[in-house]
Amino acid sequence: MVEMLVVGYGTFITNGIWKQHENCKICRVLEYRRVYNPEMARFPFAIKDETSSFLALSFEVPEDEINHLDHIEGVKQGLYSRIITRILILVDNILANAWMYVPTEQTRNHPYFPWDDYNDLWMVQNILSDNELLEMFRPFL
Secondary structure (H helix, E strand, C coil): CCCEEEEEHHHHHHHHHHHHHHCEEEEEEEEECCCCCCCCCCCCCEEEEEEEEEEEEEEEEEEHHHHHHHCCCCCCCCCCEEEEEEEECCCCCEEEEEEEEEEEEHHHHHCCCCCCCCCCCCHHHHHCHCCCCCCCCHHHC
16 A cells, blocks of 8 residues: 655644554654644644744555545645645655645635744644653754
């Protein structure tokens, strides 16, 4: 079965989806910035920003599982779309292409969309405050 490399930077981390995959590794998403506004949603977004990068998790999923991930991310509802992006898998120091979910234009047009989050608020509130996640991410902070 074909495996697809996926980036988890929000929901897939807090919902523990990464725990279902043994090959989970810390990665750096290149040329994107993670933004978050808890007044808008419980989850963050990745927006294109060629001067930025952020830490996330990468893991492989069977091709037949991708439709389930699309459902979780609200692809049919128009919240996110799935794209290919470049990541750096940190422990292996390898550049790779991976699927990542980014907000659609409809989502980006929401009046509370967090364009001005330059401090990765989601990382602070959700990874740095969770002991298990903090221990995983600590070597790369």
